[in-house]
Amino acid sequence: MKKIFALALVIMLAFLMVACTEPAPVDDNNQVEDQQNQEVTQDDQTTEQDQTPAEEEKVMTYEEYMAAELDSPVVVETFVQAKQSWWQDKATVYTQNSDGAYFIYEMACSEEDYAELVPGTKIKVKGFKSEWSGEIEIVDATFEIMENEIFVANPMDATALLGTDELIAHQNKLVSFSGMTVESIEYKNGEPGDDIYVTLSKDGVSYNFCVEVYLTGTESEVYNTVGTLEAGNTVNVEAFLYWYEGANPHITAIELAE
Amino acid sequence: MKNAVFFVLISVLCCLVLAGCHGAVEQNEFVVPKEFDTGKNYEITFWAKNDTNLTQVAIYNDAISEFESIYPNIKVNLRLYTDYRRIYNDVITNISTGTTPNVCITYPDHIATYITGENVVVPLDSLMEHEEYGLGGSKVNFDAPKKEEIIAGFLKECYLGGNCYALPFMRSTEACYVNKTYVEKLGFTLPETLTWDFVWQVCEKACEKDSDGNYILNGQKVLLPFIYKSTDNMMIQMLYQKEAGYSTEKGEILIFNDTAREILTQIAGHTKNGAFSTFKISGYPANFLNAGQCIFAVDSTAGATWMGSNAPLVDISRENLAEFETQVMTVPQFDTENPKMISQGPSVCIFNKEDSGEVLASWLFVQYLLTNRVQIAYSQTEGYVPVTAKAHNSEEYTDYISRSGQDNSLYYDIKIKASRLMTENIDKTFVTPVFNGSASLRDAAGQMIESVTKSVRRHEEVDDGYLDALFEDVTSLYRLDRTGSSHQKQTLGNLPFQAVLLLAALGISWLFIIAYAVVKKVKDTKNSSNY
Numbered sequence: 001m002k003k004i005f006a007l008a009l010v011i012m013l014a015f016l017m018v019a020c021t022e023p024a025p026v027d028d029n030n031q032v033e034d035q036q037n038q039e040v041t042q043d044d045q046t047t048e049q050d051q052t053p054a055e056e057e058k059v060m061t062y063e064e065y066m067a068a069e070l071d072s073p074v075v076v077e078t079f080v081q082a083k084q085s086w087w088q089d090k091a092t093v094y095t096q097n098s099d100g101a102y103f104i105y106e107m108a109c110s111e112e113d114y115a116e117l118v119p120g121t122k123i124k125v126k127g128f129k130s131e132w133s134g135e136i137e138i139v140d141a142t143f144e145i146m147e148n149e150i151f152v153a154n155p156m157d158a159t160a161l162l163g164t165d166e167l168i169a170h171q172n173k174l175v176s177f178s179g180m181t182v183e184s185i186e187y188k189n190g191e192p193g194d195d196i197y198v199t200l201s202k203d204g205v206s207y208n209f210c211v212e213v214y215l216t217g218t219e220s221e222v223y224n225t226v227g228t229l230e231a232g233n234t235v236n237v238e239a240f241l242y243w244y245e246g247a248n249p250h251i252t253a254i255e256l257a258e
Numbered sequence: 259m260k261n262a263v264f265f266v267l268i269s270v271l272c273c274l275v276l277a278g279c280h281g282a283v284e285q286n287e288f289v290v291p292k293e294f295d296t297g298k299n300y301e302i303t304f305w306a307k308n309d310t311n312l313t314q315v316a317i318y319n320d321a322i323s324e325f326e327s328i329y330p331n332i333k334v335n336l337r338l339y340t341d342y343r344r345i346y347n348d349v350i351t352n353i354s355t356g357t358t359p360n361v362c363i364t365y366p367d368h369i370a371t372y373i374t375g376e377n378v379v380v381p382l383d384s385l386m387e388h389e390e391y392g393l394g395g396s397k398v399n400f401d402a403p404k405k406e407e408i409i410a411g412f413l414k415e416c417y418l419g420g421n422c423y424a425l426p427f428m429r430s431t432e433a434c435y436v437n438k439t440y441v442e443k444l445g446f447t448l449p450e451t452l453t454w455d456f457v458w459q460v461c462e463k464a465c466e467k468d469s470d471g472n473y474i475l476n477g478q479k480v481l482l483p484f485i486y487k488s489t490d491n492m493m494i495q496m497l498y499q500k501e502a503g504y505s506t507e508k509g510e511i512l513i514f515n516d517t518a519r520e521i522l523t524q525i526a527g528h529t530k531n532g533a534f535s536t537f538k539i540s541g542y543p544a545n546f547l548n549a550g551q552c553i554f555a556v557d558s559t560a561g562a563t564w565m566g567s568n569a570p571l572v573d574i575s576r577e578n579l580a581e582f583e584t585q586v587m588t589v590p591q592f593d594t595e596n597p598k599m600i601s602q603g604p605s606v607c608i609f610n611k612e613d614s615g616e617v618l619a620s621w622l623f624v625q626y627l628l629t630n631r632v633q634i635a636y637s638q639t640e641g642y643v644p645v646t647a648k649a650h651n652s653e654e655y656t657d658y659i660s661r662s663g664q665d666n667s668l669y670y671d672i673k674i675k676a677s678r679l680m681t682e683n684i685d686k687t688f689v690t691p692v693f694n695g696s697a698s699l700r701d702a703a704g705q706m707i708e709s710v711t712k713s714v715r716r717h718e719e720v721d722d723g724y725l726d727a728l729f730e731d732v733t734s735l736y737r738l739d740r741t742g743s744s745h746q747k748q749t750l751g752n753l754p755f756q757a758v759l760l761l762a763a764l765g766i767s768w769l770f771i772i773a774y775a776v777v778k779k780v781k782d783t784k785n786s787s788n789y
Contacts, residue, residue: 070715071712071715071716072716073716128712128716130539131540132539132540132541133540133541133542133545134541140712188310189308189312189315189338189340190312190316190319191315191338193337193338194338194340244573245541245545245573245575246574246575
């Protein structure tokens, strides 16, 4: 009889183990969407693998990319410079190659793949050229990681190009500006936690900069340093040359000029 | 003795099994405490949304300071968002870890998902009616509105399945901000009520270019005659105006109908001619409107401070601002005799906690958000309207509305006209049914317009085959076959084989246990009688 008892206990313990597993998540449609997006991504990747070389689109040069019409399909090979965000299986990244830079907005990307997109990683991106408030970007994109090649851009000094028509030719590149005067620092929400709007001037002319919180986070050195700046400080900055209704560089590094 | 130990062990295990079967982290149902303990310190968190408007942030902070001075034992920590969707996703994440905020700005669609967890969101019915701590109750230490002073239609929007899970905080609708100067330059006269036909007709005319490729209307390379901020709302309102299906109250999806096809086909045609675009594809409607690159910009009345040549808030450089007359109008209609527009705007809900005193502290704070002090101040930041008759009828609010155009900040005319547009059309507003999955349906409605617009811009053909595939893709992507009532039908199928096996094993083990206990008892009885 004790054996039966032992058996009963074992069965009940088994049930306990089952009951102790992770609770079912709330029926969150976002999670559902996440799963869907993952499936879509996987399907896309499968499709890419199934393609024969003859079917693959021609990789564009930066010049060809810039000449392409808006809303047309584009294919580029480029190198990740920084990651801005990953959200519901979509990644937004700054990329650049030796010819120019490409901002890739919300390309299909699993969380695992996102982890692999470290600065310097070469990727082949297929998407559509688009423009949002002046920012030229690639949207609705898929990508594949290319092996055995790394490129990390050095910032290009664009100080002399500020306020000129030439600046836009370097859109999305990693650039630097030196000897800038701090005019104002304004938190988007009035307090730390979100973007910081930074107004810097050169030779008496003001320019809009931004610390994009999704790019830097709130704990980064750049985020905290900007928070300590005061009007009148002279600074050197590095930034991705983002565009929003005009040049709106996204600051990645900042230091007080000596 | 051994038997007693066995039975205790079995009983404990049974309790654990039963407890384990419940799975997720659960809260007890909230019961209003008899007394609010003012000697105990409470710290609550408030997740709020602002429209990238620092005045709104200041009002939240002021409200918190004032509330804390009335209740010194309650500390309110503010966390700010500029996007409802982010709040929604963060709440979902925090429900699973039991770290939800105490008070949260929300939409009823989102609450429908939150309440799929048991006792996650506090039903407010008993709190509202409570004599002492209810709305305007005898022990509330400030001048809170009574239940009947909340505008009934707005409060009704916060009921889900017969319970009230939120209070309205602010209400708005959509407005069409029109460059009247351009409309007249094109030879048209604005009607009293905008119609879709009129808007498309003007937009088509506006697409004419000169030999250099510049638009004749503005002499620029860029002109997007009609831009819509929220394509979710666009599709929903068009369907409601046409009295075509969207969804039933129980969550049956009706959106994939012939009227939706007609609407999408019409949008495709106008997009092809360059007459239409969306916020997601091109940018903020206000930026194009203010630069003289748009004629009809549809956005929330809560975005009014960004609209117009003299807008207090602008994102484009001042030198790019165009001079024009702005007319604030209701969104385009199919039937001018029976106009319909969506009611939107933030509500506020309370999340359940172990300590009922903490929930009561949250409830007191929520009531404070409905005082005239907060309602009027916040409504003045944008084209919002207060949600209480108490605020609407106040001298302060009446004075504010009457001073439209006295300056380009507090009394900015476009903003006050947008507020009045909402106030004057409350009886023409509607809300969509709320159910678990209604947030996804809303996304799907907008996605169809976004997809069609993008496809046309990419020179894809939008025909019946395209729309068939689009309906299928959207259904799959947003799991619309698993929402509301249709979801319930699906989940009530046969139990999986493994589940049947487990349940059978559980039953058999119980039979063994009971049989053993009975046999043992009989034996013991016999033995004791033999002695």
